[in-house]
Amino acid sequence: MRKVYLDNAATTPLLPEVREAMLPFLGEDFGNPSCLHSWGDVAREAMEDARNQVAQLIAADAEEIIFTASGTESNNFAVKGLALAQQNKGKHVVVSAIEHFSVLHSAKTLEKWGFELSLIPVDKYGMVSPDDVRKNLRKDTVLVSIMHANGEVGTIEPIKEIAKIAKEKGVVFHTDAVAVAGTAPVDVKELGIDALSLAGNQFYGPKGVGALWVRKGVRIIPFLDGGVQEGGRRAGTENVPAIVGLGKAAELAKANMASRTEHLTRLRNRLLTELPSKIKHVVVTGHPQDRLPGHASFCVEFIEGEAMLMLLNSQGVAVTSGSACTSRALKASHVLIAMGLSHALAQGSLLFSFGLDNTSQDIDYVLEVLAPVVDRLRQMSPLYAKFTKTSKGG
């Protein structure tokens, strides 16, 4: 059976070059970068090379990069650490309603710690309006955190405009760029931002490693107390093999950005156009143009996502869904609900995220197997039965 992996938003595979770069550090080069002997030197140098590579990916300075264990950790670190560092100035933070839970729940934790939280709504495309951010800034606002792009619906947010507004008011601005960094060009200076999160497994690096960039001069409270690793801001012996892998992945992403983006955008555009024309009653979620390359998301009416996932999986196709049934919390995607979708429609959410290995034939195959899957579930659906009866009757 043909196998088609279209869940690169969950994780990309590890590139062979990245694995090769990591291998020595899982073997003979096992040293602790903090140690002052030749083993330590080898590890430290490799780690500092990686820091440079990651910095170059986002046009930052190497010393501004803090390695973490994931995008989630970077977001926790940023939201809590940046807010806490400024609590003497004020206790108000602003985040969007569609942030990843690692930002949203960190902000809720701040609320429990006595901060006030403003949630910025989004329009039907999942877009944050810079004006809404402006309206929510107060004298005591210390942090704005708006994601660079939403991994569920692909929409790219107007970060540059929002950062400008925050800057005018002297408010620190963080962006969760996990879905963007390594996938589309990011230049922190051009964006005018203060802090940014990224994760290795979003661009062919290993899992369990991420980075937080914090602009020089911006204060942040350490995330893990202990030794002086990462400038004393994130203690603990570094995961050297993963960090080396992250560096290599960043280098390759930067070098191949244009061709990768072109490839992914072509595939995604084809699916965005052809799927709704091949299957009736399908809506595209997220912004039609301002969206991540390689990201095509939909809601299929009258049926539920997990059932679609299971049937697609039985045909060798791996995708994901924001339906309530697929989430452990059994709640429909907060992103889709924030965009104003009904619960019934959100249940039919389906997300395809393309990777470097995907081809146009993969799309042919997906379109071929998805239509009967949808048809089969609709034949079973009381909502579809009601719809067909009403449309016939009226």
Next chain:
Amino acid sequence: MPVYSEKVMEHFMNPRNVGEIENPDGVGEVGNPVCGDMMTFYIKVKDNRLEDVKFKTFGCGAAIAVSSMVSEMAKGKTLDEAMKITPRAVADELKGLPKQKFHCSNLGAQALNKAIKDYLDKKKGGGKK
């Protein structure tokens, strides 16, 4: 994706008794899209027995497997017997359901019950349609 038993997968991949009954003797609808799952059961009754049971379900793999299993368990049973089918019995027949799915997706027995009550109410009401 949750880990489903082989039996759940088998019923999900090959659901029994999907569809509607024309002029059913009873209809039972439960659930709503907010909680995720909706089920409609249709029954045909003859001599106090469920001559035919069909369903339509909007929901996850577990919801579809549950519906299929309930329809299979109920078919041919007397109304009293069918009323005694519990969510626990359905889950047991399916060799277990993931814990978080037990309540939200295991609505089949309830929908069947509602369909039987609908039939009994109609009967009591003197067969008015």
